[in-house]
Every structure is written in structure tokens, then in C-alpha cells.
Amino acid sequence: xxxxxxxxxxxxxxxxxxxxxxxxxxxxxxxxxxxxxxxxxxxxxxxxxxxxxxxxxxxxxxxxxxxxxxxxxxxxxxxxxxxxxxxxxxxxxxxxxxxxxxxxxxxxxxxxxxxxxxxxxxxxxxxxxxxxxxxxxxxxxxxxxxxxxxxxxxxxxxxxxxxxxxxxxxxxxxxxxxxxxxxxxxxxxxxxxxxxxxxxxxxxxxxxxxxxxxxxxxxxxxxxxxxxxxxxxxxxxxxxxxxxxxxxxxxxxxxxxxxxxxxxxxxxxxxxxxxxxxxxxxxxxxxxxxxxxxxxxxxxxxxxxxxxxxxxxxxxxxxxxxxxxxxxxxxxxxxxxxxxxxxxxxxxxxxxxxxxxxxxxxxxxxxxxxxxxxxxxxxxxxxxxxxxxxxxxxxxxxxxxxx
Numbered sequence: 001x002x003x004x005x006x007x008x009x010x011x012x013x014x015x016x017x018x019x020x021x022x023x024x025x026x027x028x029x030x031x032x033x034x035x036x037x038x039x040x041x042x043x044x045x046x047x048x049x050x051x052x053x054x055x056x057x058x059x060x061x062x063x064x065x066x067x068x069x070x071x072x073x074x075x076x077x078x079x080x081x082x083x084x085x086x087x088x089x090x091x092x093x094x095x096x097x098x099x100x101x102x103x104x105x106x107x108x109x110x111x112x113x114x115x116x117x118x119x120x121x122x123x124x125x126x127x128x129x130x131x132x133x134x135x136x137x138x139x140x141x142x143x144x145x146x147x148x149x150x151x152x153x154x155x156x157x158x159x160x161x162x163x164x165x166x167x168x169x170x171x172x173x174x175x176x177x178x179x180x181x182x183x184x185x186x187x188x189x190x191x192x193x194x195x196x197x198x199x200x201x202x203x204x205x206x207x208x209x210x211x212x213x214x215x216x217x218x219x220x221x222x223x224x225x226x227x228x229x230x231x232x233x234x235x236x237x238x239x240x241x242x243x244x245x246x247x248x249x250x251x252x253x254x255x256x257x258x259x260x261x262x263x264x265x266x267x268x269x270x271x272x273x274x275x276x277x278x279x280x281x282x283x284x285x286x287x288x289x290x291x292x293x294x295x296x297x298x299x300x301x302x303x304x305x306x307x308x309x310x311x312x313x314x315x316x317x318x319x320x321x322x323x324x325x326x327x328x329x330x331x332x333x334x335x336x337x338x339x340x341x342x343x344x345x346x347x348x349x350x351x352x353x354x355x356x357x358x359x360x361x362x363x364x365x366x367x368x369x370x371x372x373x374x375x376x377x378x379x380x381x382x383x384x385x386x387x388x389x390x391x392x393x394x395x396x397x398x399x400x401x402x403x
Contacts, residue, residue, distance in 0.1 A: 006030060007029070007124060010028075010138045013025065013367060016365060017118075017141065018143060018360075018364070019097050019144050020096075022095065022097070023096075023097060023140070025092070027092075034089075037134065038127065039077070040127055042073070042122065043123055043125070044093045044095075046068055047119055048068030049117060050067060050331055051065075052256040053113040054112055054113075056259060063256040065330060068101070074091045074093050104116055107252055108385075108387070109265070112254055113254075114254045117388065118140045121138070139389050147363045149199055153204045156205070156206065167195070168194070169193065169194050172191045172192075172352075173189070173191075175189075179345045186234055188212070189213045189214070189215075191352075192209075192354060194207075194337065201320075201360065202321055203320070206317055207315070210315075216235075216307045224289045224306070236310065236343070239312070240282055241314040246338070247268060248267040249335070251336070267322045268318070282312075283312070284312045287309065289306055290307055291306035292305050325357045335357070335358045336354060339351070339352040339353075
């Protein structure tokens with residue numbers, strides 16, 4: 001990543017940073033411009049903050065927590081000079097990020113804003129109180145170091161590559177339903193299986209299984225045989241994965257002094273789309289009529305009672321690229337998986353929700369030339385909005401307060 005002007009260019013070798021790790025880079029200076037613009041000193045600032053803004057009616061409140069503040073002077077007038085015949089002066093710099101930092105993130109919705117932002121600023125200082133300094137902001141992405149998640153990542157990769165199933169965490173939801181206001185109830189059961197692990201790391205294929213089973217209202221064998229083969233039996237199972245909605249969602253809680261707000265939003269929709277390599281294994285066998293246990297009449301007797309049983313199974317993987325789960329005084333972010341299976345009739349959809357903890361799954365800063373390995377080059381490593389990377393945003397001025 002680099003951010004440039006005619007005077008100052010900042011170069012960074014890494015594309016994603018971790019807490020308790022080094023930030024190293026190089027500032028490229030146009031020495032001729034330094035002299036022409038009467039720059040007396042160049043220093044680099046590292047800043048990080050958490051900030052919330054909540055508007056209710058005519059009242060707006062904000063709260064800011066400083067996370068990182070560090071400065072280093074890299075050049076002053078009369079100091080280093082470029083080589084003869086060259087106007088470019090390159091000067092390295094280095095910072096060390098503290099431990100226990102929070103992930104980069106930014107959210108905005110209906111008078112509510114919450115963000116955690118990190119940036120480097122290279123500042124060319126001009127003499128005089130009324131002179132404007134020359135500034136270059138370079139936003140950076142950061143996630144917490146996650147040694148345990150990195151181990152889980154390796155475990156998932158190895159297990160899926162050799163075809164060894166991981167232990168499953170199973171969530172089941174069963175609902176009684178009927179098509180209208182009257183009549184007997186049918187049954188729908190939805191089951192979601194995901195790996196039984198303590199946290200779910202970013203950018204690794206995580207397997208899942210969706211199983212759906214429906215049981216019709218009781219009917220005789222004669223009525224079952226009379227049901228047209230091409231007419232669905234209530235409640236029908238989805239015929240393909242595209243008919244269910246599987247998502248990652250989050251609960252976001254914001255606090256700005258005495259104001260508090262919360263919102264629930266979609267983060268990812270795990271759906272087949274053009275350009276995405278999501279492969280789904282689908283199994284939807286023909287429906288079966290099952291007689292009740294204890295029926296003395298044989299299966300072929302027209303008066304034998306039973307039910308239609310229908311099943312569907314969908315298997316695939318999902319990937320996460322969102323800011324990990326975290327909590328700070330003014331921002332709290334929790335994640336959960338949401339599986340919604342629609343059925344005909346009012347209020348008959350079945351919803352399964354599974355809380356999960358999302359972690360970074362990495363234990364070393366990500367270099368630029370590692371982007372192919374991760375199959376999602378930063379800044380897309382995390383799904384951060386374009387506003388986060390806007391180096392001209394006046395909100396970056398908060399990072400430069402008090403110098």
C-alpha cells in the first residue's frame with residue numbers, strides 16, 4: 001500500500017497488521033520540493049482510535065477512545081541529503097503495535113456510526129503558526145493476533161484436504177405447521193451442522209450440512225396413492241440450495257456517552273452467485289409414505305394410516321472475511337449464523353440461529369506477496385467499506401489531535 005503526493009510517498013511492505021507486531025515502511029521524499037516548500041522537519045505518526053456517533057432527534061453525541069499514539073521524527077532541515085544527481089530521499093521507519101488491540105471496522109446506519117480505524121501519517125512541518133503542514137494519511141488494516149485460530153485453520157485445511165470429517169456441532173429446530181387456519185398439523189425439522197470448534201477463523205473453507213425433513217398430516221394409504229405425483233405434499237422440502245437462506249449476521253451495540261443503540265445486520269449471504277466458486281452437493285430423494293408403528297393392516301391396505309416423509313440435504317463450505325468478534329466499552333460486535341427455510345403458509349418459515357465467535361486465524365502480519373496464498377488480497381482480506389480507506393476523510397484529523 002502506498003499513499004502519495006508530489007512531496008511525500010509512504011510505502012508499506014505488509015498489507016495486514018496484527019497487534020503486538022512491527023509496522024515497518026519507508027518514506028520517499030522529493031528533496032527539491034522539501035527545499036522549495038520550506039519544510040523543516042518530517043515525522044511519521046501512528047494513530048488508532050475507536051469512535052462512535054449517535055444522533056437522536058436534534059441531539060448528537062460522540063465518544064472516542066484512543067488506542068494507539070506514537071511518533072517518530074525521520075528527517076530535519078540540515079539532516080540527510082540524497083545522493084548527488086538524485087532528488088529522491090528514502091528514509092525507513094519502524095513502530096511496534098501494542099498488545100490487545102481491536103480489529104479494524106466501520107459501520108454506519110440511520111444516525112449511528114461506529115468505527116475502529118488505524119493510520120500512519122507522514123507530516124512535513126512548515127515554520128510558523130499560520131502555515132499548513134503537508135500531510136499524507138495511509139489507512140492500515142489490523143486484526144488481533146490469533147495463535148489458537150491459526151491452529152484451528154490448519155486443522156480445518158488438513159481435514160478437508162484428506163476428506164476426514166471434523167466433529168459436528170448440530171443445531172435442530174422443529175416446528176408444527178398447517179397450510180391454513182384449520183386442520184391437522186404437519187411437522188418440519190431443520191438441522192444445521194457446522195464444525196465443533198471454539199472459534200471460526202477468516203478465509204478458510206468451513207464445511208456445513210443442512211438437512212431438512214418434513215412429515216405430512218396423517219392420511220390413509222388410499223389418499224396417499226391418490227395424490228398426484230407432480231403435486232407437492234405439504235410441507236414441501238426445498239428442491240435446491242438456492243431456496244434456503246444461509247447467512248452470517250451480527251449484533252452491533254454502540255454507546256456514545258449516555259446514548260446507546262443496537263442493530264442487527266447481514267454480514268455475508270452464503271449463496272451461489274456468478275463469479276463465486278461455491279459448490280453445493282444436493283440430495284433430494286423421492287418422498288416416501290411411512291405407515292404408523294403398530295398398524296395391524298399391511299402397507300398395501302387402503303385404510304392403513306401413515307404420513308408422507310420428505311427429505312433434502314445440502315452440503316458445502318462457507319468463508320468469512322469480516323472483522324472478528326470483539327467488545328470494547330463503546331462498541332460490541334457479536335456474530336451468529338442464520339438459516340431460514342421457507343414453507344408455504346403464514347408464519348411457517350423455520351429459522352435456525354447459531355451464535356459463533358469469529359477470529360482472525362492468523363498469527364503473523366500478512367505480506368503483499370502472500371495474497372495469492374490467502375486467495376483474497378487486502379484490503380479485501382476483511383470486508384471493510386471504501387470509507388475506511390478514504391485517506392481524505394476529515395475524520396482522520398482525530399488521529400492527529402494533540403500533534
